[in-house]
Amino acid sequence: xxxxxxxxxxxxxxxxxxxxxxxxxxxxxxxxxxxxxxxxxxxxxxxxxxxxxxxxxxxxxxxxxxxxxxxxxxxxxxxxxxxxxxxxxxxxxxxxxxxxxxxxxxxxxxxxxxxxxxxxxxxxxxxxxxxxxxxxxxxxxxxxxxxxxxxxxxxxxxxxxxxx
Amino acid sequence: xxxxxxxxxxxxxxxxxxxxxxxxxxxxxxxxxxxxxxxxxxxxxxxxxxxxxxxxxxxxxxxxxxxxxxxxxxxxxxxxxxxxxxxxxxxxxxxxxxxxxxxxxxxxxxxxxxxxxxxxxxxxxxxxxxxxxxxxxxxxxxxxxxxxxxxxxxxxxxxxxxxxxxxxxxxxxxxxxxxxxxxxxxxxxxxxxxxxxxxxxxxxxxxxxxxxxxxxxxxxxxxxxxxxxxxxxxxxxxxxxxxxxxxxxxxxxxxxxxxxxxxxxxxxxxxxxxxxxxxxxxxxxxxxxxxxxxxxxxxxxxxxxxxxxxxxxxxxxxxxxxxxxxxxxxxxxxxxxxxxxxxxxxxxxxxxxxxxxxxxxxxxxxxxxxxxxxxxxxxxxxxxxxxxxxxxxxxxxxxxxxxxxxxxxxxxxxxxxxxxxxxxxxxxxxxxxxxxxxxxxxxxxx
Numbered sequence: 274x275x276x277x278x279x280x281x282x283x284x285x286x287x288x289x290x291x292x293x294x295x296x297x298x299x300x301x302x303x304x305x306x307x308x309x310x311x312x313x314x315x316x317x318x319x320x321x322x323x324x325x326x327x328x329x330x331x332x333x334x335x336x337x338x339x340x341x342x343x344x345x346x347x348x349x350x351x352x353x354x355x356x357x358x359x360x361x362x363x364x365x366x367x368x369x370x371x372x373x374x375x376x377x378x379x380x381x382x383x384x385x386x387x388x389x390x391x392x393x394x395x396x397x398x399x400x401x402x403x404x405x406x407x408x409x410x411x412x413x414x415x416x417x418x419x420x421x422x423x424x425x426x427x428x429x430x431x432x433x434x435x436x437x
Numbered sequence: 438x439x440x441x442x443x444x445x446x447x448x449x450x451x452x453x454x455x456x457x458x459x460x461x462x463x464x465x466x467x468x469x470x471x472x473x474x475x476x477x478x479x480x481x482x483x484x485x486x487x488x489x490x491x492x493x494x495x496x497x498x499x500x501x502x503x504x505x506x507x508x509x510x511x512x513x514x515x516x517x518x519x520x521x522x523x524x525x526x527x528x529x530x531x532x533x534x535x536x537x538x539x540x541x542x543x544x545x546x547x548x549x550x551x552x553x554x555x556x557x558x559x560x561x562x563x564x565x566x567x568x569x570x571x572x573x574x575x576x577x578x579x580x581x582x583x584x585x586x587x588x589x590x591x592x593x594x595x596x597x598x599x600x601x602x603x604x605x606x607x608x609x610x611x612x613x614x615x616x617x618x619x620x621x622x623x624x625x626x627x628x629x630x631x632x633x634x635x636x637x638x639x640x641x642x643x644x645x646x647x648x649x650x651x652x653x654x655x656x657x658x659x660x661x662x663x664x665x666x667x668x669x670x671x672x673x674x675x676x677x678x679x680x681x682x683x684x685x686x687x688x689x690x691x692x693x694x695x696x697x698x699x700x701x702x703x704x705x706x707x708x709x710x711x712x713x714x715x716x717x718x719x720x721x722x723x724x725x726x727x728x729x730x731x732x733x734x735x736x737x738x739x740x741x742x743x744x745x746x747x748x749x750x751x752x753x754x755x756x757x758x759x760x761x762x763x764x765x766x767x768x769x770x771x772x773x774x775x776x777x778x779x780x781x782x783x784x785x786x787x788x789x790x791x792x793x794x795x796x797x798x799x800x801x802x803x804x805x806x807x808x809x810x811x812x813x814x815x816x817x818x819x820x821x822x823x824x825x826x827x828x829x830x831x832x833x834x835x836x837x838x839x840x841x842x843x844x845x846x847x848x849x850x851x852x853x854x855x856x857x858x859x860x861x862x863x864x865x866x867x868x869x870x871x872x873x874x875x876x877x878x879x880x881x882x883x
Contacts, residue, residue, distance in 0.1 A: 338780075376752070378649065381669070408669065409708070418617070418847075418848050419844055
């Protein structure tokens with residue numbers, strides 16, 4: 274319960290900082306770290322989802338209709354790989370998401386490709402594939418509600434979630 | 438579930454109890470493309486001797502009148518204008534009186550209680566030629582089947598006058614949506630094609646995300662996608678038994694299912710877990726034999742069979758942006774058919790075989806259109822910010838789809854509704870649903 278509450282707070286700050294900075298690319302990492310300094314204040318348990326969100330960055334963003342990892346995305350995933358090495362008992366599920374400007378079915382396929390891009394990057398970085406699963410949510414679970422590019426750029430994402 | 442089973446009983450009942458007393462050749466009314474002037478039809482009061490039968494009569498008249506009006510091919514002449522007010526089931530109408538108010542056709546009916554249930558008698562007249570063109574009676578065991586009787590009579594009138602197959606005694610399965618747009622709760626739901634609330638039922642409880650239901654063309658089975666235990670897979674749902682079953686044991690995501698025309702197979706996308714690349718597969722539901730139809734590094738999805746089962750149209754980004762392609766049923770002979778600019782998706786082959794409906798994103802808007810099966814003669818039927826999921830009426834004259842409004846950062850907007858439109862682009866109507874609705878699909882005639 275507490276965990277959920279905490280995540281909501283972090284997510285809230287995340288949204289606010291994104292809206293304020295309105296960065297097109299790599300805004301995720303900046304926003305996440307920005308919120309960590311302002312919101313944390315308390316104890317973050319190492320190796321948890323909160324730790325990943327606040328201190329590493331749990332997500333990468335994609336260009337329209339693309340599942341290729343940008344330079345920023347690769348930097349985030351390098352940090353995720355290092356973090357996963359540090360906590361070898363941590364298993365993850367990678368979620369692939371799309372913005373709303375495609376058909377439901379095409380976006381399911383695209384979300385799967387995005388999740389897999391993250392998955393295979395982490396695998397190449399040395400993370401055991403037994404620790405990782407991936408799933409596409411297509412356009413079904415937007416992070417930011419809205420019908421404009423600001424929302425879409427935040428919704429075309431791959432999100433790493435701690436599953437144990 | 439009980440009422441669903443009841444609904445299925447009626448088919449047999451209607452077949453056994455139909456006593457068509459007259460079999461004139463159908464009056465051919467050719468319907469060319471373009472706007473059609475609705476044909477005026479008068480529908481007398483549907484007479485009942487007691488309060489129950491009078492109530493059934495009112496309900497029936499309303500159903501029939503709504504159906505015919507919603508088709509865009511008829512309008513019901515205002516009752517206040519009727520000069521003759523008697524029951525015309527056993528009596529020849531005074532055609533002059535009906536001509537005077539410009540009714541081209543005249544429907545009269547009555548309802549009575551008999552030993553075995555409820556009996557409806559109906560007569561359809563061609564006013565201008567002053568003759569009876571249809572005469573029938575049918576009996577149902579109880580009033581639960583009244584709505585089906587109304588739809589059946591509507592189909593008979595539609596067929597006799599237009600020469601086309603009717604579509605009123607059918608149902609729509611769709612995804613009922615509620616809750617915030619980032620945590621949408623989605624349930625499969627089913628209702629009569631007119632969306633009447635009395636016919637509405639939920640099929641799933643909303644615990645798992647469900648998407649893209651489609652009817653089998655020949656029976657009451659639905660295929661759809663569900664996130665059970667967060668694993669997105671294709672399922673089938675037997676409406677007669679209520680049984681749900683996964684289609685195949687795949688190690689990765691399966692999605693975008695549709696039945697083959699014989700309802701014996703499901704064609705769908707499978708995302709290979711070693712590459713996350715989506716290919717199209719065909720699974721025989723009887724033998725569970727699986728065949729792979731596409732093999733390309735691009736996304737291949739949204740397959741839809743031609744009604745003769747020989748070809749499949751599908752969506753692929755193999756050339757860069759998502760376009761429409763046609764292939765043989767075994768995957769051979771792949772040809773791109775979409776020719777215009779824009780991002781194409783959701784191809785659906787018409788049950789008449791001659792057209793493919795699709796969505797296209799271009800210049801910031803979605804379009805729903807139709808094209809010939811070789812991609813020629815593309816025309817837009819409806820355009821808006823967000824349109825998706827076209828599905829054909831079983832007679833191939835109409836499309837249903839969903840339309841979503843823009844959403845806002847504060848969580849408002851994003852309302853999504855079901856719509857009906859004639860493929861001429863005229864006569865668009867909202868199909869009412871108790872909550873928001875998306876991904877509609879049409880049943881065959883019951």
